[in-house]
Amino acid sequence: MFPTVARLELDDLLTQLVERAQDVLATQSRLRGLLQANRIIATDLRLPVLLRHIVEAATDLLGARYGALGVVAPDRTLEEFVHVGMSDADVARIRYLPTGQGILGLLIDDQRPRRVDDIAEDPSAYGFPPGHPPMRTFLGVPIMVRAEVFGNLYLTDKHDGAPFTAEDEELALALAANAGVAIENARLYHESQQRHLWMTASAEITRLFMAGDPDALQRLAQRVLEIADATFVALALRAEEPAGDQARVAIAVTAPPTGRRPAQDGLDQSGEEAVSRAGRRIPLEHTLTGRVLTERQALRVDNAQLDALPDERTEHTGPLMVVPLVAGIDQCDGALLVGRDHGSPAFTDTDLTLATSFAGHIAIALELAHAKADQERLLVLADRGRIARDLHDHVIQRLFAVALGMQDLAQYENPSNSDRITSYIEDIDATIKDIRRTIFELRSAHPTRAARLRTALEEISEDIRPALGFAPTITLSGPLDSVVDDRLADHLLAVAREALTNTARHARAGTAELRLAVDGDAVTLDAVDDGVGIGDSTRRSGLDNLRTRAEIVGGSYTISTPPGGGTHLHWSAPL
Known part of the structure; x- marks a missing residue:
């Protein structure tokens, strides 16, 4: 039999051993929990x-019953607050x-861990807003990224009601380090993805620029809208x-504040506003655009309402970055303006760097496209010059020789044949004039x-022509x-097409002529044919269209039958 004292000492030792074993098990369980937590945060x-x-x-x-992670903004406030534990109803309240x-x-x-047993008793407590669930105990630890504070991890109210311990703090710090x-x-992954998207764009x-696509600018703006969020x-x-x-606004697109994709044509409910921006002028003095074009350095602002002109933003724009289109050492031909609405995350240094690199590539692409267009224009001008020389040196000379020969032949023909030959000579002379006018146009660079x-x-x-059965005569003066x-x-061309179409459908004419001329302070278009005349048809939709176009420009429109028959349409507009 053990003495009573010895038995009590043994019981104490066994109790301590059991408690130590339980502590070891608890510690092991927490370590396993920490490892599991580390695996979870590394999965995405x-x-x-x-x-x-x-x-x-x-x-x-x-x-803990409640948890949150606050992302610290440059102005030392929380720009993002991710929370768990509260219901949607609590958040709404x-x-x-x-x-x-x-x-x-x-x-x-103060980026040191902080434990509070009762938030209400802490002198720095700010109080909870109405509808906030009650919270008592608190544990907060910083999350460091590259020796800088990214944010803070906050935990409140353990399920067992006990305060947070030093061991809890150590676990939270270990988890924050892995976080x-x-x-x-x-x-880094996000930056690599963004860099890939910018390079692909x-x-x-x-x-598109090198192919001369007319929608290249629209596509550029839409892609930036998507990539830059x-x-x-x-x-x-x-x-x-x-x-x-x-600076002239070449293209502008907007997206809805709640959406991240533009509409099919790059416009939303603010589409008319975006269209109206195109062609507007931005002065270079005392503007963000002018500063970027002058200094050739990208910049960003957090509140465009304070720093930018109305043409450099929308009424909802908050964060804004302006990047230069630099194609050479001393050449900056434009700027790209990218904005987000109020309440959206500010642009980062990485965003500015990637957008600047993209704008540099676009500037070079624009220069190459312009150089290619200039080269093609020179080739066209060279071709035009060759054609003009051939027309002048060969075609006109031959026609002129034929006309002289026919004129000489007409002297020895009977009067009836002489009149016909003279008519042919006049046609050749008109053709020579047309060719000379064409030569002049070919030699003109513009x-x-x-x-x-x-x-x-x-x-x-x-x-x-296929519907008419012949080619109408066209005269400009x-x-x-x-x-x-x-x-x-545009109105004159539409009227000319309508007039010739009506002649082809209804006139059964053998000849038709279009005469476009400047008459004093007006421009006139006359369409004359030798057909059956106006007739008494009640369908006047085409003629009503001609009358409407004349009214739009403040002009006049008449249609009549000449003494010799046919139809004479007269359309005029003041200059």
Whole structure:
């Protein structure tokens, strides 16, 4: 039998041994929990998903009812707050997430772990907003990334009601250290993905520019909108002289604040606003665009409403970055403006670097496209010169010789044949004049508007020729190139097509003539044929269209039957 004292000592030793064993088991369980938590936070490299995994793993590991991770912004506030444990109803009642006040703010200013047994008793407590669930115990530890504070991990209210211990703090610090590594890996992964997207877009847009795609600028803006997670993108190009102190908005697209993809045509409910921006002028003095073009250095601002002109942003734009299109050492031809709405994350240094590299590639692509266009234009001009010489040296001379021979032959023919030969000579003379006018147009580096009108009218004539059964005569006279603008030219061409179409459908004519001329302070278009006349048809939709076009430009329209029969359409517009 053991003495009573010895038995008591043995019981104490056995109790201590059991307690030590339980502590070892608990510690082993926590270590396993820590390893499991580390595995969980390493399963996904998408940063938003990773942050939630970190909070969930921390609450499970330490048995906390609530957990959160606050991402610290450059201004020492919380720019992002990821939380678990609260219901959707709780979040709806609170309405506003923390920004870094009270105990949370202390941890931002002093990056040391902090344990509080009763939040309400802490002198730095800021108080809970209405609707916030009650919380008592608190543990906060910093998350470091590359020796800088990325954010803080917050835990409250253990399930057993006990305060957080020093051991809990050590586990939280260990988890935060691994979380910092995981966050850094996620950042690097995100940067590599973004770099790949920017490079792919650069190659795509370069191909479009080199191919001369007319939608290249639109596609450029849409791709930047998608990659930069932006809601506003504009491309401003330096204006030509004499407006060299301005930049012209070449393209602008917007996206809805709640969406991240533009509509099919690059526009949303603000599409009309985006379209109206194209062509606007941005002064280079005292503007972000002017500063970037002058200094050839990219910049970013957190609140565009304070720093940018209305044409450099939208009414919702908050973060904005402006990057230069630098194609050479001393050459900067434009700037790319990329904005996000208020409340969106600010652009980072990485965003600015990637966008700047992209803009540099685009600037070079634009220069190459312009050089290619210039080269093709020179080849066309060389071809035009050769054709002009051949027409002048060979075709005109032969026609002139034929006309002289026919003129000489007409002297020895009877009067009836002489009249016919004279008519042929007049036709040849008119043809020579047309060829000479063509030669002049070919030798001109920039065809006049009159030349373009003649070309367009001839194309209309060729389109309708099969229906007519012959080619209508086209005559142009007066300074059309200096007085007819593009808008009026569109109306004139539409009227000409309508007139010839009506002749082909209803007139049964043998001849038709289009005469376009400048008459005083008006431009007139006359369409004359020798057909059956207007008739009494009640269908007047085409004629009503001609009348409407005349009214739009403040002009007049008449249609009549000449004494010799046929139809004479007269359409005029003031200059």
